[in-house]
Amino acid sequence: MRLNQIIWLNASDMMKREVELKVVNxxxxxxxxxxxxxxxFSKKIxxxxxxxxxxxxxxxxxxxxxxxxSGCGKTTTGRLIVRLIDPTGGKIFFKGKDVTSLKGESxxxxxxxxxxxxxxxxxxxxxxxxxGEAMGDPLEIHGIATGxxxxxxxxxxxxxxxxxxxxxxxGVYPFELSGxxxxxxAIGRAMILNPELVVADEPISMIDVSLRAKILELMLTxxxxxxxxxxxxxxxxxxxxxISDWIGIMYLGEIVEIGRKEQIFSTPLHPYTKAxxxxxxxxxxxxKREDIxxxxxxxxxINPPSGCKFHPRCNFATEKCRSSKPxxxxxxxxxxxxxxxx
Amino acid sequence: xxxxxxxxxxxxxxxLREGVVKAVDGVNFSMRxxxxxxxxxxSGSGKSTLxxxxxKLVPSPGKIVDGQILFDSKDITKLDNKKMRMVRGKRxxxxxxxxxxxxxxxxxxxxxxxxxxKAHQKVTQEEAKEKAALLLGEVGIPPERAKDxxxxxxxxxxxxxxxxLAIALNPDLLIADEFTSSLDVIxxxxxxNLMKKLKASYxxxxxxxSHDISLVSEIxxxxxxxxxxxxxxxxxxxxxxEEHLHPYSEALLNSVPNVxxxxxxxxxxxxxxxxxxxxxxxxxxxxxxxxxxxxCREKEPPLIEVKPDYMxxxxxxxxxRS
Numbered sequence: 001m002r003l004n005q006i007i008w009l010n011a012s013d014m015m016k017r018e019v020e021l022k023v024v025n026x027x028x029x030x031x032x033x034x035x036x037x038x039x040x041f042s043k044k045i046x047x048x049x050x051x052x053x054x055x056x057x058x059x060x061x062x063x064x065x066x067x068x069x070s071g072c073g074k075t076t077t078g079r080l081i082v083r084l085i086d087p088t089g090g091k092i093f094f095k096g097k098d099v100t101s102l103k104g105e106s107x108x109x110x111x112x113x114x115x116x117x118x119x120x121x122x123x124x125x126x127x128x129x130x131x132g133e134a135m136g137d138p139l140e141i142h143g144i145a146t147g148x149x150x151x152x153x154x155x156x157x158x159x160x161x162x163x164x165x166x167x168x169x170x171g172v173y174p175f176e177l178s179g180x181x182x183x184x185x186a187i188g189r190a191m192i193l194n195p196e197l198v199v200a201d202e203p204i205s206m207i208d209v210s211l212r213a214k215i216l217e218l219m220l221t222x223x224x225x226x227x228x229x230x231x232x233x234x235x236x237x238x239x240x241x242x243i244s245d246w247i248g249i250m251y252l253g254e255i256v257e258i259g260r261k262e263q264i265f266s267t268p269l270h271p272y273t274k275a276x277x278x279x280x281x282x283x284x285x286x287x288k289r290e291d292i293x294x295x296x297x298x299x300x301x302i303n304p305p306s307g308c309k310f311h312p313r314c315n316f317a318t319e320k321c322r323s324s325k326p327x328x329x330x331x332x333x334x335x336x337x338x339x340x341x342x
Numbered sequence: 343x344x345x346x347x348x349x350x351x352x353x354x355x356x357x358l359r360e361g362v363v364k365a366v367d368g369v370n371f372s373m374r375x376x377x378x379x380x381x382x383x384x385s386g387s388g389k390s391t392l393x394x395x396x397x398k399l400v401p402s403p404g405k406i407v408d409g410q411i412l413f414d415s416k417d418i419t420k421l422d423n424k425k426m427r428m429v430r431g432k433r434x435x436x437x438x439x440x441x442x443x444x445x446x447x448x449x450x451x452x453x454x455x456x457x458x459x460k461a462h463q464k465v466t467q468e469e470a471k472e473k474a475a476l477l478l479g480e481v482g483i484p485p486e487r488a489k490d491x492x493x494x495x496x497x498x499x500x501x502x503x504x505x506x507l508a509i510a511l512n513p514d515l516l517i518a519d520e521f522t523s524s525l526d527v528i529x530x531x532x533x534x535n536l537m538k539k540l541k542a543s544y545x546x547x548x549x550x551x552s553h554d555i556s557l558v559s560e561i562x563x564x565x566x567x568x569x570x571x572x573x574x575x576x577x578x579x580x581x582x583x584e585e586h587l588h589p590y591s592e593a594l595l596n597s598v599p600n601v602x603x604x605x606x607x608x609x610x611x612x613x614x615x616x617x618x619x620x621x622x623x624x625x626x627x628x629x630x631x632x633x634x635x636x637x638c639r640e641k642e643p644p645l646i647e648v649k650p651d652y653m654x655x656x657x658x659x660x661x662x663r664s
Contacts, residue, residue, distance in 0.1 A: 210384060210610060281556035289603060293535070
């Protein structure tokens with residue numbers, strides 16, 4: 001692990017763009033809730049190993065997508081990055097500064113630069129707050145603007161996310177809006193502080209197909225305008241292909257492959273990545289797909305398999321995969337994979 | 343060949359305090375035995391209501407207000423509940439979206455199956471059990487798990503049970519409503535392959551309802567695209583993905599990310615689907631249509647057969663034909 005880490009860091013030193021976010025051996029275990037009786041009879045505490053020692057970095061102005069199936073730890077990783085939850089282990093660096101254990105005022109200061117967009121726009125907006133108040137609140141919390149000045153900034157942001165006339169939208173309540181409009185509010189609220197890093201957790205999965213492209217386009221426009229860095233969390237590789245520069249594939253709390261978007265799609269290495277790619281439906285009944293069938297389903301992350309966590313479902317598993325855990329290694333420029341086959 | 347199912351001018355309305363929601367408003371289509379129709383549409387387009395009405399399971403305050411559903415040339419809208427019960431499960435059955443809520447948590451997997459079999463066939467408990475074991479094998483559930491309860495099964499395994507239940511009585515038509523939507527892609531792929539296999543070996547017709555047009559393309563022989571309570575395009579799947587003649591079909595396909603394309607330019611459809619209490623008077627898509635003309639605002643276009651088996655509900659093809 002350590003050796004690979006060094007190679008990887010050296011490789012990154014040669015790149016020109018500034019590193020905006022770096023995550024090193026990040027880990028999050030959640031204790032399993034037990035009933036009173038169970039606790040009485042068993043002293044052993046079990047943990048869900050949601051995120052298990054993952055490392056990656058993202059450069060300024062780039063979009064890094066975390067892709068995986070439900071329960072792979074992608075959302076937990078996003079929440080760890082903006083410090084909504086505390087990691088069990090590992091470090092998070094933002095602009096070279098360790099933000100892993102920020103507290104109080106300095107954590108608030110950090111949040112000014114790192115914002116999150118949640119998946120469900122029906123749950124992420126306070127139903128009793130008018131849209132204008134909800135969007136302007138961050139400005140007051142951070143002491144940037146109040147009163148008329150705040151209103152002016154909110155108006156500008158409403159227009160920017162395409163909710164016009166801004167005057168009308170300022171005074172409405174969330175229930176008066178559609179899912180797509182709500183998600184625009186959520187995006188606007190995340191952008192209003194002029195953040196530099198934005199974690200977007202499945203921002204379009206609850207939105208109708210015909211409107212998804214509109215939200216993606218809005219996110220890309222805002223990114224170009226402000227040179228933002230995105231961590232884009234999604235289960236949908238087709239969406240990831242559209243929006244990302246980099247893609248990290250997660251399986252059971254670990255990153256199994258990282259590469260530039262083109263690398264992941266043209267030369268996928270990990271057997272899991274290959275299976276994921278072959279399973280994506282394509283709007284073309286005539287295409288011939290590589291038929292990679294996987295055995296079974298994702299196992300529990302409470303007692304994950306030994307060695308490589310993917311081995312029970314892998315078509316190429318050997319004895320080594322059962323006993324020892326592969327770590328990420330750089331196979332070609334920018335392309336890392338965690339698999340004993342390589 | 344004789345049609346297995348023929349739907350004529352079907353209208354299903356929900357009577358709410360806010361007004362009458364015209365969820366399905368004048369739908370016509372027919373399908374042959376063994377054929378798979380992919381019924382595609384966005385949320386609120388009426389696709390689920392259409393599926394439920396074929397089983398006469400539209401929840402109150404919804405009602406079939408007009409039209410015919412001819413199943414094997416018999417109009418099932420006229421059947422009473424008792425007669426309908428003999429159709430459900432045996433002739434037409436359904437797989438639901440959420441396998442967690444469609445199974446009884448207090449019943450063993452095996453009992454779900456034997457109960458269904460015994461309700462329709464005069465067999466002994468032993469015979470029913472044998473049949474159940476056979477069905478579970480068919481959907482890939484190991485025999486030792488037959489005595490388990492639903493909560494012991496994963497999402498994909500539960501959906502396999504749902505499928506076993508649906509095919510237990512050898513139906514002629516299976517309605518699958520978003521039945522892989524709650525599953526992850528890899529499991530979705532497994533279930534889809536299983537479905538293809540069973541469809542062929544049972545020679546079952548299927549209506550595959552989904553919002554995901556990419557997914558539908560993997561299994562459907564015909565595509566029926568719904569918009570605001572109506573079918574706007576009905577065509578053989580291969581032809582549909584090549585031609586997609588209706589402006590809505592074109593716009594929808596342009597808004598779907600496709601992993602096979604590099605540097606794809608996605609577009610979106612401006613505006614929103616109409617309110618089905620007060621739908622637009624003419625064509626329901628005209629407020630969002632780039633080709634809309636005055637005629638579209640005033641008159642509803644008919645479903646035009648542009649070539650054999652290919653129907654489009656749009657005036658653009660009326661001109662071309664005449």
